[in-house]
Amino acid sequence: MLTAQLDQARQLLPEDVFRYYAGGAGEQLSLAEAEDAWRVVRLRPRVLRDVSRLSTATTLLGTPLAAPVVVAPSAAHGLAHPDGEVATAKGTAAAGSLLVLSMRSSRALEDVPAGPWWFQSYVVKDRSLTLDRVHRAAAAGASAIVLTGDVPWLGARHGATRLQLTGPADPGEVQDPSAGLEMIAELGATGLPVVVKGVLRGDDALACLDAGAAGVVVSNHGGRQLDRALPTTRALPEVVAAVAGRAPVLVDGGVRSGLDVLCALALGADAVLLGRPVLWALAAGGADGVEQCLRAITDDLAHVMGLAGAASLAEVGPDLIA
Numbered sequence: 626m627l628t629a630q631l632d633q634a635r636q637l638l639p640e641d642v643f644r645y646y647a648g649g650a651g652e653q654l655s656l657a658e659a660e661d662a663w664r665v666v667r668l669r670p671r672v673l674r675d676v677s678r679l680s681t682a683t684t685l686l687g688t689p690l691a692a693p694v695v696v697a698p699s700a701a702h703g704l705a706h707p708d709g710e711v712a713t714a715k716g717t718a719a720a721g722s723l724l725v726l727s728m729r730s731s732r733a734l735e736d737v738p739a740g741p742w743w744f745q746s747y748v749v750k751d752r753s754l755t756l757d758r759v760h761r762a763a764a765a766g767a768s769a770i771v772l773t774g775d776v777p778w779l780g781a782r783h784g785a786t787r788l789q790l791t792g793p794a795d796p797g798e799v800q801d802p803s804a805g806l807e808m809i810a811e812l813g814a815t816g817l818p819v820v821v822k823g824v825l826r827g828d829d830a831l832a833c834l835d836a837g838a839a840g841v842v843v844s845n846h847g848g849r850q851l852d853r854a855l856p857t858t859r860a861l862p863e864v865v866a867a868v869a870g871r872a873p874v875l876v877d878g879g880v881r882s883g884l885d886v887l888c889a890l891a892l893g894a895d896a897v898l899l900g901r902p903v904l905w906a907l908a909a910g911g912a913d914g915v916e917q918c919l920r921a922i923t924d925d926l927a928h929v930m931g932l933a934g935a936a937s938l939a940e941v942g943p944d945l946i947a
């Protein structure tokens with residue numbers, strides 16, 4: 626399913642849009658390593674466990690989910706489909722998942738919600754724009770804020786940039802490189818939990834939690850920021866050990882199958898985010914495509930959980946790692 630949607634998207638999308646979605650930064654080494662890094666993990670399956678009834682259900686910061694798989698924030702869905710994030714939100718809700726809506730969305734945030742959602746924020750030079758946006762998101766029903774911390778400025782991207790594709794931004798909307806840990810409390814003034822995205826080190830995860838974060842996302846931004854940043858598969862165990870159960874740890878980057886999800890959970894993640902696969906799904910089939918993509922990965926997760934001898938997520942733990 627996921628590969629078919631990628632092939633369809635490659636055919637349907639204008640070449641510059643495809644390259645904007647697919648590309649990474651620098652020599653694209655972090656991008657190139659992301660998917661393979663999950664394939665290095667080896668598992669210790671259990672035998673003769675009753676897996677006749679499988680459940681992938683979970684709860685993330687109070688939101689019940691069909692599976693620990695959520696939609697990563699990504700900019701400008703209008704480049705993939707005329708309905709943009711409205712279609713993404715519909716498909717995500719239909720699959721029982723959660724959408725992390727990018728601050729760089731094509732559609733106004735108030736128009737998007739169809740189910741549970743979180744709002745992703747950057748810190749932009751005009752702080753009042755940042756704060757206005759997160760308060761609007763809270764008023765529109767977002768249940769958490771995701772503060773992306775790995776973009777003091779854009780990485781050296783390949784191909785067209787978003788701004789070349791969507792037109793120039795207001796100068797106040799440019800990333801503010803002076804943003805620090807104090808932004809966690811500032812965004813927390815919405816009353817919503819703040820999850821920091823882009824964490825690759827245990828010490829950073831602890832600093833974020835100490836500054837009030839309610840969770841972290843282990844991410845190298847899909848290889849689009851610092852090239853040679855380590856694969857998230859490798860960063861995850863250090864972050865999980867540092868966080869030590871104090872808060873949820875999410876991970877993204879190169880997750881493409883139920884097996885990848887199983888490996889991430891066994892390494893200690895509470896959930897994964899899917900970036901590019903959702904964009905391909907949106908381009909290939911709109912809301913239905915997004916629903917199919919999320920259902921396919923959930924079904925695949927259930928299938929491999931059974932093969933590993935785990936009937937529920939409570940039975941997916943570090944003992945599964947060889």
Ligand SMILES: Cc1cc2nc3c(=O)[nH]c(=O)nc-3n(C[C@H](O)[C@H](O)[C@H](O)COP(=O)(O)O)c2cc1C
Nearest residue numbers: 646697698699700727773846847877878879900901
């Ligand atoms: C086209 C594109 C746009 C993105 N835009 C954002 C964004 O606006 N905010 C953000 O926090 N991350 C953004 N990301 C990063 C994703 O949230 C996520 O970290 C990454 O795509 C995960 O890797 P994957 O694509 O291999 O699944 C973007 C990624 C892509 C591919």
